[in-house]
Amino acid sequence: MRHSQVVQLVKFTICFLTGRADPRLEWVLESLSQQSPFTDQISILCVDALGRQRPEDLMATRWPYERAPWISSIRVVSPKPCAWQGPYRLTDRDWWATANARNTALVYCQDDYLAFLDDRGHLGPRWLDAVRRGYRSRASVLAGSYDKLEGPPDARITSRDHRRLKCPEGKVNCGGGWLFGCTFALPLEWALAINGFEEGCDGLTGEDYIFGLMLANSGRRIDFVPDLFVLQDRQPGNESCKGSYACRDKGTSPADKSHAALRRFGSASRTEFTPDLRALRTRLAAGDAAPWALPDPDARDWFDQEPIRNMRP
Numbered sequence: 001m002r003h004s005q006v007v008q009l010v011k012f013t014i015c016f017l018t019g020r021a022d023p024r025l026e027w028v029l030e031s032l033s034q035q036s037p038f039t040d041q042i043s044i045l046c047v048d049a050l051g052r053q054r055p056e057d058l059m060a061t062r063w064p065y066e067r068a069p070w071i072s073s074i075r076v077v078s079p080k081p082c083a084w085q086g087p088y089r090l091t092d093r094d095w096w097a098t099a100n101a102r103n104t105a106l107v108y109c110q111d112d113y114l115a116f117l118d119d120r121g122h123l124g125p126r127w128l129d130a131v132r133r134g135y136r137s138r139a140s141v142l143a144g145s146y147d148k149l150e151g152p153p154d155a156r157i158t159s160r161d162h163r164r165l166k167c168p169e170g171k172v173n174c175g176g177g178w179l180f181g182c183t184f185a186l187p188l189e190w191a192l193a194i195n196g197f198e199e200g201c202d203g204l205t206g207e208d209y210i211f212g213l214m215l216a217n218s219g220r221r222i223d224f225v226p227d228l229f230v231l232q233d234r235q236p237g238n239e240s241c242k243g244s245y246a247c248r249d250k251g252t253s254p255a256d257k258s259h260a261a262l263r264r265f266g267s268a269s270r271t272e273f274t275p276d277l278r279a280l281r282t283r284l285a286a287g288d289a290a291p292w293a294l295p296d297p298d299a300r301d302w303f304d305q306e307p308i309r310n311m312r313p
Contacts, residue, residue: 010132011041011072012113012185015105017098018058019049019245023119024233026063029071031123037070040128044074045108047101049085049094049245051078058119080104080280083295083308084202085245090295090309096247098181099197099207099274106188106196107280107291113138115185117230121146124229127183131228134185140221141190143174143212144183144228153235164226174224179212183230186215192278194218198265200273200302203311204249204257210265217269246313250303257303264302273302 016025025046032042046058055074056062065071081088085097102116113135117123127144134142148159166172194214201207216222250257265272275293283291299308 008136009039009041010135011111012115012131012135013043013045013109013111015102015109015114015116016044016046016058016119017101017105017116017181018046018119019101020119021050022060022235023048023058024060024121025055025058025119026061027120027122027233028117029063029065029068032070032128033068035123035125035128037068037128040070040132041072042070043072043111045105046074046076047079047104048076049079049097049101051086052076075108077104077108080107080292081294082199082202083299088294090297090299090307091246091311093313094245095203095311096205096245097199097202098205099199099201102181102207102211103196103199103274103277106191106277107284109188112188113185114188114191115142115228116181116183118182118232120234121182121230121232124227124231126227127229129227130225131185134225134228138187140173140223141179141212141215142185142225142228143179143222144185144230145224145226146180146182146230146232148232148234150234163224167224167226170227171223171225174222176212176214176216176222177209178224179209179215179222181208182232183228184208184212185228186220190215190218190220192281194269195271195274196277198261198271198274200265200271201261203247203301203308204261205247206258206261210261213266214269214271217267246311248311248313250301260303 079101082100083090084095145161
């Protein structure tokens, strides 16, 4: 007598971050639909720095997500208030503030497993299988891989992720420095245990690999998984958010701010300048629709104590 195989339900959240005018959320939805997601329950949480409110606003061509039974919810939120970006910023223009946006996703996420994605990306054909394996095993943080498609339509160039050449067996244990923000997956609790992403990296970059280093410092295994792959399509005018968001590294290497951030935060196992994310989650769950504090108007850059309101690119 044959016994039917019990299929474990995979229930997780995709955290989709964007600050671009044309983020192409429909590419993610279409990619997922081609990977047999019908035994999954996937929530999609979009954190949009431009303040749009509907999933349709993040698509160039509307994708019929209402008719996808594997999408349990889809929601768009704005990043929580911060000194660097948005309506409560201290600076005279918006700056790079990706740690703040990623932490907003950690506050809103309701599932116990999550996968992060940058915008304007096509998922590799085995992306969902990689997340399923990570969801079921809970053995490691999954650091994904990516290629970038760049240049004008008549002269596209693909920049390859050469880390895949070092991974012939499907995955390899790696250091936290191999965790890049394009795509990665982990249990929510592991992210909360280190209090999320270091917001001391806002106004700069590097929040992703510093997050990986903190996870490794706290005892988490990091695996580089090439199947967790995304092809990022960077058309002219959409190559990088840095075209519209200021970003400044003060000083000259090796005494610059990015090296100082790596020394200060990369050896830690918990964030220093991030508000208590568990407390924010508790307040949000209790019905407080805006549980965050507004930026301190006298806040200063930790690197040189310059008032953030005086920062210039």
